[in-house]
Amino acid sequence: MTITVLYFAWVRERIGLPRETVETEAATVADLVAELCTGEERYAAAFADLSALRVALDQELSDFDAPLEGVREVAFFPPMTGG
Amino acid sequence: MRIVVQEAPFDFGAEAQDFASGHTDMGAIVTFTGVVRDIAGDRLDRMVIEHYPGMTEKALEGIAEEAVSRWNLGDVLVIHRYGDLRPGDMIMMVATAAPHRKDAFEAAEYLMDYLKSRAPFWKQEFTSDGGKWVAAKDEDEDALSRW
Numbered sequence: 001m002t003i004t005v006l007y008f009a010w011v012r013e014r015i016g017l018p019r020e021t022v023e024t025e026a027a028t029v030a031d032l033v034a035e036l037c038t039g040e041e042r043y044a045a046a047f048a049d050l051s052a053l054r055v056a057l058d059q060e061l062s063d064f065d066a067p068l069e070g071v072r073e074v075a076f077f078p079p080m081t082g083g
Numbered sequence: 084m085r086i087v088v089q090e091a092p093f094d095f096g097a098e099a100q101d102f103a104s105g106h107t108d109m110g111a112i113v114t115f116t117g118v119v120r121d122i123a124g125d126r127l128d129r130m131v132i133e134h135y136p137g138m139t140e141k142a143l144e145g146i147a148e149e150a151v152s153r154w155n156l157g158d159v160l161v162i163h164r165y166g167d168l169r170p171g172d173m174i175m176m177v178a179t180a181a182p183h184r185k186d187a188f189e190a191a192e193y194l195m196d197y198l199k200s201r202a203p204f205w206k207q208e209f210t211s212d213g214g215k216w217v218a219a220k221d222e223d224e225d226a227l228s229r230w
Contacts, residue, residue, distance in 0.1 A: 061201070077135070079218075081218075082198045083174070083199035
């Protein structure tokens, strides 16, 4: 399946791009992260501490155990600082 | 209910006046405005707010709808800016209208608590040392548990 992956704030800076399209068969978010981390070193640096990250699936907050089936957009970012 | 996410400044006075007008059954209007604050030690040159277009609007609408379902409210307004801001600039505002003040105050606090840690905005502060992402505070996350 084809998934759009978005990165925000320091996750975007560490990975070096705001979005990319990924072809994957990953079953869960954690599987997708593991797959990305087999690529260039910058991915492992960005995903080193998952407790410092949040994930949204199709623009809804979710978690790393969540299944990816049917998901079109995955976003990774640090805890939000609005207001 | 009105949710606005914009880069441009907003006119707080005009927004508050507009929001407070035209109700005959709302006895209480509460407004809150967040302002870019200089940081201790090093002078803040500017703040840049990044957001997640699409999810931001959905998240704010969800938070506002939840407030409407929990309190007796006549209207809710949320305006949140993104992009480049300077110390003293207004970042955001919320306004609530209710028949009585308790609902208006509590709902405004609820909106603030939730949009601080559940709306996809990220602040970066720039000083003479360069840019630094503002870290989320544990107390902001803890603040959600009281609701």
